[in-house]
Structures are given as C-alpha cells and as structure tokens.
Amino acid sequence: MAQLWGGRFTKETDQMVYEFNASIKFDRRLLRQDIEGSVAHVVMLAKQGILTVEEKDAIVKGLTGIEKDVEEGKLIIDSSCEDIHSFVEANLIRRIGDAGKKLHTGRSRNDQVALDMRLYTREQVLAVDALLKDLLEVLLDTMEQHVETYMPGFTHLQKAQPITLAHHYGAYFEMFKRDRGRMKDLFYRMNYCPLGAGALAGTTYPLDRNYTASLLGFEGPTENSIDSVADRDYLIEFLSALSTVMMHLSRFSEEIILWNSNEYQFVEIDDAYSTGSSIMPQKKNPDIAELVRGKTGRVYGALMSLLTTMKGLPLAYNKDMQEDKEVAFDAMDTVQDCLKLFTGMLRTMKFRKDRMEQSARNGFTNATDAADYLVGRGVPFRDAHGIIGRLVLYCIEKDTSIEALSLEELQAISDQFGPDLYEAVSLKNCVEKRLTVGGPGPQAMRREIARCRAYLNEKDLTGSRPE
Numbered sequence: 001m002a003q004l005w006g007g008r009f010t011k012e013t014d015q016m017v018y019e020f021n022a023s024i025k026f027d028r029r030l031l032r033q034d035i036e037g038s039v040a041h042v043v044m045l046a047k048q049g050i051l052t053v054e055e056k057d058a059i060v061k062g063l064t065g066i067e068k069d070v071e072e073g074k075l076i077i078d079s080s081c082e083d084i085h086s087f088v089e090a091n092l093i094r095r096i097g098d099a100g101k102k103l104h105t106g107r108s109r110n111d112q113v114a115l116d117m118r119l120y121t122r123e124q125v126l127a128v129d130a131l132l133k134d135l136l137e138v139l140l141d142t143m144e145q146h147v148e149t150y151m152p153g154f155t156h157l158q159k160a161q162p163i164t165l166a167h168h169y170g171a172y173f174e175m176f177k178r179d180r181g182r183m184k185d186l187f188y189r190m191n192y193c194p195l196g197a198g199a200l201a202g203t204t205y206p207l208d209r210n211y212t213a214s215l216l217g218f219e220g221p222t223e224n225s226i227d228s229v230a231d232r233d234y235l236i237e238f239l240s241a242l243s244t245v246m247m248h249l250s251r252f253s254e255e256i257i258l259w260n261s262n263e264y265q266f267v268e269i270d271d272a273y274s275t276g277s278s279i280m281p282q283k284k285n286p287d288i289a290e291l292v293r294g295k296t297g298r299v300y301g302a303l304m305s306l307l308t309t310m311k312g313l314p315l316a317y318n319k320d321m322q323e324d325k326e327v328a329f330d331a332m333d334t335v336q337d338c339l340k341l342f343t344g345m346l347r348t349m350k351f352r353k354d355r356m357e358q359s360a361r362n363g364f365t366n367a368t369d370a371a372d373y374l375v376g377r378g379v380p381f382r383d384a385h386g387i388i389g390r391l392v393l394y395c396i397e398k399d400t401s402i403e404a405l406s407l408e409e410l411q412a413i414s415d416q417f418g419p420d421l422y423e424a425v426s427l428k429n430c431v432e433k434r435l436t437v438g439g440p441g442p443q444a445m446r447r448e449i450a451r452c453r454a455y456l457n458e459k460d461l462t463g464s465r466p467e
C-alpha cells in the first residue's frame, strides 16, 4: 500500500478499512484532470519562486510521462494506492525522486479533489450540451418536413384538438432548449477554481490563485477557502439538470412507445433500434425507448443520493463527500448514452402520416372549431359549447362525425348551422386557422421554425463567458 500519510501512525491500516476507505476503483477516471491540475499547480509554484524551474520541469515531465504510460497501457492503475491522487504522487516520486515530493507543496487533497471533480464535470457539461444540440437538430429537421402532417393533440390522453407533427415536436424542442440553457447557467456558475484553498484555510505560501485559475481556463479563483473544499453545489445542479433531461426523454419515450403500438401505429421504429421477443415471433419491441424511460430512475437516484449525502455535513471537507463520485459518474454516463441512442432512434424512425391524419379525423377534435363557428354567427360561447356537446352526443349515438351529418340533421340541433360549417370544421381549416404565436398553423409554425434554426446557428457553449 502506498500511502501519503503514514507518519503519525503506529499500526498498519486494517485491510478491510483500507479497502472501505479507498476510492481508486472509481476516481481513476480523474487521472487526466488530476495531472492537468498538478501541472498548473507546479507551474504556478515555480512562477512564485516556491519551486525552482528545474524542479518544475522535472515534475511536469514526470506527470506527462505517467499520463502517457497509463494511456498506452504501460502503467496500470491498480488498488495499491488509496486514490488517484496518491497513485500519481507515488508514481511521480518513483520516477523523478525527491523533486516529486515537492508536488504537494501548498496543496491538500481536499482542494485537489475539489478541482479534479470540477474539471471533470465541466467537460461533461459541454459534452451533454453538444448531445442536446444533436437532438435538437434532428427535431428541427423533422419539424421542417412535417408542417402539414396532421395529428391529434391530446389532453388526459384523450384526443383534444388537431395539431401537426411539427407542432408536437416543437414542444420537445423547447424542453431540450431549456435543458441547454440550464447547462449554460451552471457552467458559468461553476467555472471558478478551488485550487489554493488548501485543506480549508488557504496556505502561508504566496500562491497566485488567479494565475492557476487562468491556466486551467477558469473565470477566476473561488472566493472562500472553506466553501471551496466543502462545495458540491455545482454537481447537485448538474444532476438536477440531468434529471430534467431524463424527465423530458422519458416523456418523449412514453409517447413513442404509444405511437409505435399496434393501436396507434403513428410511427415505426427502425429495426436497428428495436428488439424481438424470444417467444412471440410477431413482436418488435421499443426497448430503447423503454430503457431510456427506465433509466430515468437511476439519474433521479443520483440526485437524491448526493443531496442526502451533503445534508448535515459540517464545514469543511468530510469523507462522506467521496460518495459524490460513483453516483455522479453513473448519471453522467447514463444520460449521455440515452441521448445518443434516443437521437439515433428518432433520426431513423418512420412516420405513418396516413394513420396520424386518420386519427385526427376521428374523435371530434374539431368540436371546439364547430363551437367557434357558432360564435362567429353571434351565439355566445357558453351556449355554443352546450349545442356542440349535444351534437357530439348525437354523433356518438349514430356512430358518425360532425362533418358527416347532413345539413338537416345539423339544423335540427341549431338553426345557426349553415352549409359553410363543413369547410369551417375541416381538418385543414382547424389547423390553418390556429395562427396565434406558438400555435400549430403552418404560417405560425414556419416563423417558429425559423427562430429555432437561428437559435441552433448561434455560438455553442465553449467555456468563454457570454457577451
């Protein structure tokens, strides 16, 4: 066991204690960030005259050598070290001798791990943002092609009013666009460097924290050294934003599962994104959508887990905080896998326009428009609502639809009905007249699509502050 802290101990650590305490099994994925942070730290130490240039050069060379050897499989990260920080330091000392022992000058593992995790999370935020953008591109492409693909809009999962596929997808466009907004918000809030906070109370060495922060692409150093090592808010915010992404993906998955069912047949999921049944030869199951819906639970779980871990922790660092990693890594991996697969599934999915339109025609989705027609003839809306209610009841009894009734049948219910009713309640008209901002009418929708396109052409989240 290579340990960083044996001096004041008289006994070896019990093996089970050692294993329970160790985090190398999961924080090994922070190797690159750990080395990046250490390089910035020693460059700053040399600039401040705390290390000589020769010492700094030897350390930087040693660190980059470790990274390269691990990448090439020449150096294995095994469990002989407690965590990734000890692994790097122990290997550095082995490589370059005494100069390696100076790496940790003016630093604690508390600010080190706070930095590593921030660097890692910052990259993940950018990666999720890019995947959200890919998804938005697919949504917008579909929207552009389906401005006049009619389908029923639902409330309570009951057919409500006719809409278009472009309009329905537009709702998801807004959701995932807000998700990107959350990535941006949290990115700028978290982009401050905790290194130099030491164990909790800073250090007596003349560190230049502004310099280290700028070397690592941060806006500046974090303000309070206690908060710097005790804060995991940025991770909680990220997990919360990821949970919202999953909630959106899960709702969308649920719809696709319904649309792909035999009852709806609105869509057909591509063979590449479906699976079969081991017993029922006719089956083609929407497993990817179901799994995305199912995996939402573990991402919410990660958020609840970290919130609970942090609750009640006294300032500053406590070992409990090591528990931030496994759940957060799992959530980050899960969301990225889900986004990639979901986007691929949407890109290859086929739409059954005929089925969608047929479904929009059934189920009295034009009842509101029929009432609005009467309003146009001077009938107060509340009375019109009652008349159309009776009309719908009549249709249900006769198993027919409003537009299939004869003018005599219509006029038996209200003498306000004229021959122009048929045109007013046609599916095309019902959709085309809905031109309020945000509505499904093709003119309104095309303006909306142009705004979405302009948004996607904007500069991406890259790390620099928004102007």
Ligand code: ARG
Pocket: 023, 027, 083, 109, 110, 113, 317, 319, 321, 322, 323
């Ligand atoms: N493995 C630890 C973690 O993930 C690193 C920090 C250790 N600090 C300490 N004071 N024991 O939180």
